Amino acid sequence: MxxxxxxxxxxxxxxxxxxxxxxxxxxxxxxxxxxxxxxxxxxxxxxxxxxxxxxxxxxxxxxxxxxxxxxxxxxxxxxxxxxxxxxxxxxxxxxxxxxxxxxxxxxxxxxxxxxxxxxxxxxxxxxxxxxxxxxxxxxxxxxxxxxxxxxxxxxxxxxxxxxxxxxxxxxxxxxxxxxxxxxxxxxxxxxxxxENLMPYIERKLFTVNTGHAAIAYYGKTLGYTTVSEAMDDEKVVAYLRQVLGETTRYLTENYDFMEEQQKQYIEKIIARFRNPYLSDDLDRVGRGVLRKLSPNDRIIKPLVYLHENNMDHGALSKLVMFALQFDNSDDPEQVEMNGRIESAGTDGFLAEHSKLDSKLIEEIKSSI
CATH class of the missing domain: 3.40.50.720 (NAD(P)-binding Rossmann-like Domain)
Structure with missing residues (x-):
């Protein structure tokens, strides 16, 4: 073959x-x-x-x-x-x-x-x-x-x-x-x-990919440069758990994943992130910020769902702000995003690019 x-x-x-x-x-x-x-x-x-x-x-x-x-x-x-x-x-x-x-x-x-x-x-x-x-x-x-x-x-x-x-x-x-x-x-x-692939796509997207984004964007605000450095800080791990706790609500509400099953999956993912032989550069993990803040991607989709259903979403709101503050001039998407924010403001950018309503935008801006 x-x-x-x-x-x-x-x-x-x-x-x-x-x-x-x-x-x-x-x-x-x-x-x-x-x-x-x-x-x-x-x-x-x-x-x-x-x-x-x-x-x-x-x-x-x-x-x-x-x-x-x-x-x-x-x-x-x-x-x-x-x-x-x-x-x-x-x-x-x-x-x-x-x-x-x-x-x-x-x-x-x-x-x-x-x-x-x-x-x-x-x-x-x-x-x-x-x-x-x-x-x-x-x-x-x-x-x-x-x-x-x-x-x-x-x-x-x-x-x-x-x-x-x-x-x-x-x-x-x-x-x-x-x-x-x-x-x-x-x-x-x-x-x-x-037969049904979507639960597996979104479980991976809203656990592995959202988790990686949380480490990159929050870790960079704390001055770290690699995943390994960030995961050695219990503040980062605690925040990561908060983010994944929120995405768990989205996954268990929309698919047949049991909460305990998802918790076990999260522990496996965190162990993967802690692997010192896999440490990656936070700039590389966080690049492509426009895609990561798009309506159907790893941060915005679960955030909007939780917001619309009156469920806790404070950690994901903070993640949007950490992403907006991410500083990687080598990422063309970061450069484009910064230009669009300078032109339209944070409100305009999030409304136009991430398709967020004004109430959620205000929550995001006051989250950190």
Whole structure:
């Protein structure tokens, strides 16, 4: 079996690529990073290191790479032979991937099953990719192609290794895939197939991602530069628990997660954040602040729900203020946000960008 994975970065190699390799796939990575593609085609293998005391190491063999901009014919052949296509490129890049995939999918000469999965840190990202592909194929039939959405979770910290291809990852990972949208009988081991994906997407988004944002934005106000430094401060841990206590109310009100079950999940997440072998830079964790303050993302969606239902949301209100005060001039979204606040004020920015009402905006402004 053959797989093409778009995105040869650390997530692609350390998480998705490893799972595919473990399932017996020949994995071809497609990327525009010439240095990584050249290394893949030179070595055809790399090592995934588990970041914990006495962590194991795994050799990922039989891989190669294609430069998506320079090797169009080779990429077309790989797509035509693929049994599975995955991405880990960032949701904003999916329309570009769609333009690459669409002509080859529309001209498939085989009816064998093909699944295409966007493994992105976004809600229903495969739907986004599918819509972009359909817009390109102009009504052509995409026979026996599945587009299952998925939820992925594995912390891969910023790192620099002696071998450019080697990757350090945390021990924990979770990959959940929509079962009803999968075509064919060959499912992946080490993956959880479910009928309803949304509870898993939002549990991860409003626990792992909201938690990471809380550490980054509050930790930075206290002068910390890394997750490890911040998590050594019990004030940060206490605030993190308050935030996740509020998102728990959202999750248990909207899905079938029991409160005790969610508390156990939170303890697992906090233990992951405390892992000293995974410490990441707070500027990197907090970047993309406009996305993080958008209406359906990790902070605003649970905050609005709790506000509208008269439930406690003080910690999430503070998190908005910490995000607004985040200082990372290397983040283009931070620079844009600062400009918009300077032009429209905090009220105008939160009303226009986060779609908040005036009452909640006043609560947020008076929260710290």
């Amino acid at each position: 053959k797989a093409v994975h778009f995105g040869a970065g650390n997530i692609g190699r350390g998480f998705i690529g490893k799972v595919l390799h473990d399932n017996g796939y020949e994995v071809t990575f497609a990327d525009v990073n010439a240095e990584i593609i050249d290394a893949l085609n030179r070595d055809h293998e790399y090592t995934v290191h588990i970041s914990e005391e006495d962590g194991a190491s795994y050799r990922i063999k039989g891989v190669d790479g294609i430069h998506t901009a320079n090797d169009a014919d080779q990429l077309a052949e790989a797509i035509s032979e693929a049994d599975l296509i995955t991405t880990a490129v960032g949701v904003n890049i999916l329309p570009i991937i769609a333009r690459t995939l669409a002509p080859h999918l529309a001209n498939r000469t085989t009816d064998r099953p093909l699944n295409i999965i966007a493994c992105e840190n976004a809600v229903l990202a495969t739907d986004t990719l599918k819509a972009a592909i359909l817009a390109e194929v102009d009504g052509a039939s995409l026979s026996n192609i599945g587009f299952p959405n998925s939820a992925v979770d594995r912390i891969v910290p910023i790192q620099k290794n002696d071998n450019i291809l080697d990757v350090k990852v945390e021990p924990f990972y979770e990959w959940v895939i929509e079962s009803d949208s999968w075509v064919g009988e060959d499912k992946l081991d080490g993956v959880n197939y479910v």
